[in-house]
Amino acid sequence: MGLRRILPLRPSRPGRHLMGRRDDGQANILLLFGLTLALLALTLLFVRVGAANDSRSQTQTAADAAALAAVGALQDKAAREMLNGAYPMPWFEEEVAEARAREYARANGAVLTSIRASDNVMGRSGNIVRVEVRGARCQKELEEDGSRHWNDVVCDGTEDESRTVVGNASAIAIVRVPSQCGRDAGELVCDGGPITDLGSAKRLIDVHLVDQEGRYRFNPNVIFGGGPMVDCSSLGALHPVMCAVHQRLQAEFGGFYLNAGGQRNEPGSDHHTGEAVDYMVADLGGRPTDAMHATAVEVINWSIQNARQLGIKGIIYEQHIWNATRGDPVGPWESVRRPMEDRQNNTQNHVDHIHLAAGDGPMR
Structure with a gap:
């Protein structure tokens, strides 16, 4: 019976299994770090989308307010004329309507960019008014030299665009004088009775938002x-x-x-x-x-x-x-x-x- 050669056992490398565990740990850390970045990016995206939606909503609100303010000015003028015995026509006065629309647009964080009037009666009344506004809220609300109050956040168009949030929106509003009006011995009578005060005259005049402009552009040359x-x-x-x-x-x-x-x-x-x-x-x-x-x-x-x-x-x-x-x-x-x-x-x-x-x- 021959002698068998017994080979010595090869010593194992110290820490071999521990090294494997360290690689897995680093992968987990990288994965966690990547997920964190992804979540952060998604969070920022949602914040930006939410801010954009909020900005659009604010700008549309400003447009709606400006349009209603514009026809509200026409409503006031028409009511005064009716109280004085005159049935109002035409109604649109660009300077008055534009001033009111500009005021309300700014109060709602926007700048009026255009205004025009139309109607469905051959351009004679201009009782439908469309406005367009540019939303503009300054990101830097307080100038270092104190030249701008912190509450004055509406841009005036001179600011650097990097410091503003902008967007456009439009709205259309209509003013309607009641149709049941006539004359009784020369006196204007509406809804069966005379007009005795400014408040009752204004209540006769309907103002609201609409989806469409009129068929005809307002013609200011009609007398x-x-x-x-x-x-x-x-x-x-x-x-x-x-x-x-x-x-x-x-x-x-x-x-x-x-x-x-x-x-x-x-x-x-x-x-x-x-x-x-x-x-x-x-x-x-x-x-x-x-x-x-x-x-x-x-x-x-x-x-x-x-x-x-x-x-x-x-x-x-x-x-x-x-x-x-x-x-x-x-x-x-x-x-x-x-x-x-x-x-x-x-x-x-x-x-x-x-x-x-x-x-x-x-x-x-």
């Missing part, structure tokens, strides 16, 4: 006069014959209209030459009350009977026309009028007003 009696000078450069007819109608019927519109830049129309006046018997785009309609027909019948001696060329009302220059016969309105095409609008169809033309040449 209207309000009140139970309107001088020719308040209706633009009227033709002498049209002015004489206007004065005679007022003498015969007093304040038979809510307000009146005269000469305006409208080539191809008698309005362009001052040979036509629109006598509003309802609010723009609305329908007259039964009493106002009855008065309108009374005025029209008288005008037709006296057209030849007064120089009246023609009349348009409730989507019908009577044209003396074309040879239409003299008689009651209901029997001598001719229908017109439907223009899909109470103003263009002359439902809300009497169009009366007087002067030289054919009716245009």
Whole structure:
């Protein structure tokens, strides 16, 4: 039996298993560190997204406030006119509306960048106002030299952009005068009674936000006069014959209209030459009350009977026309009028007003 060689045992490396445990620990630490960074990044992202959403919300609030303030200025003006017996039209005054919108935009941390008016009655009233604002809250609220109070946080546009948070927003608001208005012996009557104080006049006028602008941009060149009696000078450069007819109608019927519109830049129309006046018997785009309609027909019948001696060329009302220059016969309105095409609008169809033309040449 041979002897077997017994090999000596190889000593194990000290700390081999401990080294393996240290590698695992370092990996865990790196993983934890990475997760911490990821969570921090997500936190910062959520903070930034939240801040951005908050900024957008504040800017939209500022736009809403500015739009309502703008039409609120028109509401105040319209209420004062109604209290004085004048049915208001047009309503939009850019300087007044812009000043109020700018004030409310700034109070809500924004700067007014644009304002415009429109309506759905051929640009005559401007009762729908759109504003756009630029949100601007300064990150550095207090200047080192004390030139800026800590509570004055709205940027004025001169600051470095790195120190501001900005964003744009827009809003549209509308002001509406009540349609149930008429005249009683020349006095303005709305909702069945006279207007006795400014507060009750304002309550008659509706103001709220809307989603759409009007179909027509406001035309500041349209001239209207309000009140139970309107001088020719308040209706633009009227033709002498049209002015004489206007004065005679007022003498015969007093304040038979809510307000009146005269000469305006409208080539191809008698309005362009001052040979036509629109006598509003309802609010723009609305329908007259039964009493106002009855008065309108009374005025029209008288005008037709006296057209030849007064120089009246023609009349348009409730989507019908009577044209003396074309040879239409003299008689009651209901029997001598001719229908017109439907223009899909109470103003263009002359439902809300009497169009009366007087002067030289054919009716245009």
